Amino acid sequence: MKPGPQQKQQLQEYLRKGLKYRETYEEVYDHILAALAYKPETSTFNSTVNEIIRDDFGGSKNLWRIEESFRKSVAKDMSKQFWQLFSAYLKFPLVVYTAIISAIVYYIIYNINVQPVAFERIFILFAFLPALLVPVRYYKIGYIFKDTKKSVRDNIFIWIAQFPLRLCICSNMLLLIYHKADFSFLGSLEPLILTIIIVAEITLSLAVIKLSSAEFKIIKSLTHQQ
Amino acid sequence: MLKGTLQTIILKLLEDNSQMYGYEITQKVKEVTAGEFILTEGALYPALHKLEADGMLETFTEVVDSRVRKYYRLTEQGGKEVTDKLNEAQVFIEQLQLLLNLKPAVK
Structure with missing residues (x-):
């Protein structure tokens, strides 16, 4: 069976309503069209599509299970990538850069009299930078100018990109609870501890930036193909 | 189908065919088993x-007939895993044959 443009449009609309993510939509749409090519013209288009969905996907109600399993797999994969990127800064060869950054940060803290509130601003800056990648990603993927379906990678990317910011908000909440929001205690902390905290924030942010650059490559390859 | 065997089948098919897309895999299974094995109930895609996600497969997309087609292929880790999975399946089938008296034990 060879569907015409109107039938393809009908199928696209049906799948767009039933599927949440672009990736599963594309995969299911391709599967159905590939399967249709081997189906005889004896039956109607609608009943043939329903037959394929029933036989190959276990029915339309099962499609959301496929999406859910896909979402979980992608979340697991992206979290693993993120922690690998982060832990790479503690292993050779990137540990050399970590050591250099740590030495610079330690030197600044030890030799220059930085105000406690300035430390807090540095923390917020490094926590906020990766979160800025979320709107940039949305812009690149076309959410602003094109009618693009939600990607399965959206939520997990937002969670990861906002992870340093969440850490920062949680620590600030704790400081508020314990009435230490004037950050004066930061000045009394050992330079080594402050260095560890700042370097950890920098490496977390760098891991998010690296993850997003891999994301942008995926987006670029997809937009080039379409 | 026994739990875990679908993964072995997928890995083996991708070892033999280098890259495949979802529908192609379902058809290949049907073809090789003369229609005895049919991948249904949405088991294939999960x-x-x-x-x-486990790093056994990697994907890439191509535009075919104005639509995006997602291809799967083995990673280096997946290539190594095929041999282990096939050995496990072989041992399991031999034990099952012995247990069910489908063939006499070879001494």
Whole structure:
């Protein structure tokens, strides 16, 4: 069976309503069209599509299970990538850069009299930078100018990109609870501890930036193909 | 189908065919088993996605007939895993044959 443009449009609309993510939509749409090519013209288009969905996907109600399993797999994969990127800064060869950054940060803290509130601003800056990648990603993927379906990678990317910011908000909440929001205690902390905290924030942010650059490559390859 | 065997089948098919897309895999299974094995109930895609998340498979997309087609292929880790999975399946089948008296034990 060879569907015409109107039938393809009908199928696209049906799948767009039933599927949440672009990736599963594309995969299911391709599967159905590939399967249709081997189906005889004896039956109607609608009943043939329903037959394929029933036989190959276990029915339309099962499609959301496929999406859910896909979402979980992608979340697991992206979290693993993120922690690998982060832990790479503690292993050779990137540990050399970590050591250099740590030495610079330690030197600044030890030799220059930085105000406690300035430390807090540095923390917020490094926590906020990766979160800025979320709107940039949305812009690149076309959410602003094109009618693009939600990607399965959206939520997990937002969670990861906002992870340093969440850490920062949680620590600030704790400081508020314990009435230490004037950050004066930061000045009394050992330079080594402050260095560890700042370097950890920098490496977390760098891991998010690296993850997003891999994301942008995926987006670029997809937009080039379409 | 026994739990875990679908993953072995997918890995073996991708070892033999280098790259395949979802529908192609279902058809290949049907073809090789003369229609005795049919991948239904949406089992294929969750298995493919899991193998991808576990680092056994990688994907790439191509535009075919104005639509995006997602291809799966083995990663280096997946290539190594095929041999282990096939050995496990071989041992399991031999034990099952012995247990069910489908063939006499070879001494």
